[in-house]
Amino acid sequence: MHVVIMGCGRVGASLANALERLNHQVAVIDKDQQAFRRLGSDFHGQQVVGNGFDRQVLAEAGIERAGAFAAVSSGDNSNIISARVARETFGVKHVVARIYDAKRAAVYERLGIPTVATVPWTTDRFLRMLLPEGVATAWREPSGSVAVLQLPVHEGWVGHTVRELEENANCRVAFIMRFGTGVLPEADTVVQADDVVYVAALSGTVTDVTVAAGQPPEEGH
Structure with a gap:
């Protein structure tokens, strides 16, 4: 499966490498060329510089043949906009967005965009280990x-x-x-x-x- 990832921070890079190890084709989008260093020398997927909600950038990353799209940049707005473009414009079947603001997550879920609310999820993980x-x-x-x-x-x-x-x-x-x-x-x-x-x-x-x-x-x- 071809997977497009928007955001090459620690999460995006880790996700990209994990998918590639599972023999998926991966394209990673980031505004910062230097961010791709996190992928390491063993990464053979596509690296695209640009905004993840720009349709031309998404097309360059192969969004039209993608089976999945993950928006994991550091910005909630960028993540949800790019996720909606992937779902609504390009018809990508599996789309997920990382959201820091838990209150927004419920709104986006109602729009049909599955989200990972980072702060509540991380908090619960710590609680399960501490309590x-x-x-x-x-x-x-x-x-x-x-x-x-x-x-x-x-x-x-x-x-x-x-x-x-x-x-x-x-x-x-x-x-x-x-x-x-x-x-x-x-x-x-x-x-x-x-x-x-x-x-x-x-x-x-x-x-x-x-x-x-x-x-x-x-x-x-």
Whole structure:
């Protein structure tokens, strides 16, 4: 497959080399000729100097035969404009843009442009390495408003329903891993011993949700 990459920073260069090692044809676009030094002497793909949203530059990079396009420059605006041109003008099937501003990411997703929101993604990776297992988020939607996390549940919840847990912890149970198999629970599904519970919660409430689920249910629940 022919892949066009806009931006030859560390991410762009690493992506280009990785794709070439997988035997894909790669063209890299950057405004700075010196940026191509990051590709190394073993890179045999195309190097195109220019703006990644310029149609002539994209054409020179082979966008018309490209199966994929990645916009990974340091500018959100440049990334989204070039991604839209690749998708809407040239009909590239697989397009993705790196976005630093997480609030913008949701807007671009609605335009049909998959995004990688760099700051939230990196933050979550650090949290998974720094915090005890089960506390950090496993997934976060592009705007950063909703998180999915593995929820440490107090053993006192065994025998209680998913509805009770949701109401008490102010969250939604997304799925349960039970004996190594994923289960989509109903409201009356009963929590069993050794269940691994994943919930969806608003990002600002993750700590409160975790604290609530880590305590035994109140009497009468």
